[in-house]
Amino acid sequence: MRLVHCACDTGFIFGGAVDVEEHRLPAIPSRKDLRFLDEVARLVLPVDPTPSLQEIAASPSVSHLGEPTFAPQQPDEPLRVIVSGTDAALSAVLTRMMRADYLWAEVAYLPVDPTSPASVLWGLADLSSAERLALAVSGPVRPIPCIRNDSGVVVAGSAMLQHVDDAPYFGEIVVDSTVLIRGTGEPARRGAVTPYGARLVPTVSAPGLAAAAIVGPVNPPARRFPRLWGGREFVPSPLDPTHTPTGRALQSGGQGILVTVDGVAAKRPVERVTFYRHLRDIQAVRG
Template identity: 60%
Template sequence: MRLIHCACGASLIDDSLTAEQFTLPELPTQKDLKFLDRIAREVLPEDPTPSLDEIQRNPAVAHLGAPNFAPQRPSEPLRIIVSGSDRALGLVLTRLMRADTMWAEVAYLPVDPQSPAAVLWGAGSVDLAVSGPVRPIPCIRTDFGEVAAGSAELFTGDGGGRYIGEVVVDSDVLVSPEKEYGARLVPTVDAPGIAAVPYVTPVVDKRRIFRRTPRLDGTRALTGRALQSGGNEIAVRIDDHLRPRPVNRVTFYRHLRDIQAVRGS
């Protein structure tokens, strides 16, 4: 097995982790991560399996079902261990998705063992990262080509007011205009891929008198393959990282290929 360690920022470096070490910024850019493309080509110079376009044209749409093991057979397994934040993991997954090398195995060593992605992946130990099994999970991406590793949130403006727009999961309305305060979504480990709940209190306390945890209504959770929203000044926060500019519409949906995640039960 070829073992690659992407050490993102002030993350875990363990002497017992015998891997090719790459020290990266806390939030690596796609340019920082281009070396992964080269390594992937070294173990799989040509990919004989169906392309994304061919999969999309397939009427069987097998990608809608349970997550699958990758069909590619590289000369040796390639395992990428990401140590850092959920955002760092999402950026590495984004690189693999854009390069269409999602057949690579990915393990996670989180700096926060209670982060959404750490909990989803059952991640935390070096032993699991190095020798744990691959258990594929859906890859949740946006229409602007970014992977959400652990969570994402939608709200209007600074999050202090009601949502000016609508949020729909598949064909069901989750958030109606001027009623709720936004939505939070997380990837799921199985089909269909997304679980989402509405915020029923402000996402941010505008008075800032004290720090208040926004309340989610878990009784109204919806699951689906896609979440779409249209409205005004939609703030998009992915893995606790706010995108620099608000948008008028955004879509999160399940990618055609699944993440080859090394994770616990």
């Protein structure tokens, strides 16, 4: 197996105990930074004999919408990409792999924050550092759906849709055919819930994603008299856990929609956005 380590602004080094190619990268690597990975994938699999994305999309079969599956590509030497860094770094690497169409390569994650959304999704939160390292090097692949948006950015752990000013949401958010929220952009009457947007996460099985409404400001002003719980400030969750629809896609139309993927906000607000399941799955090495 060919191991390639993408160290995204981390000091982690495998050392001589593991035969791995080390690449030092910025915290969020760009397409240019990851050009070497494109070359590695081409060397490992010069010709992909399996159906192309266009052929899959044109096929009457809907097998790609079911449970995530192992990649049909079988290179002579398997390629495993190990990403150490943040969820945003993992998103950047997965995005490059998806756009260049080599999601057949295995992907392992060494998070700097083991409690991050991607760490939880990939089953790493309850593992020790040694266990995460062993899993990354020799653990099994357990495919998961690849969730992307219409800008071609892959969600590694979570994404948010909110108003650019953190005000009540003006627009509608739908998961498949289920309406998650309808927001007027105005505060609700007393006793009613005001939608401020939505948070979505990929799922490890079909259909691909789950979402919940955000029912309070994401960045509320500091409170003068915080309540305490166990000696710590008690901050209620802005999510509504009573309605969490799952689906293959999430769509929204409205005004001033700020899209944030794995903590990285888009450069400008939009009026429409779609997140949906890609035709190929991520070959995730996870616990």
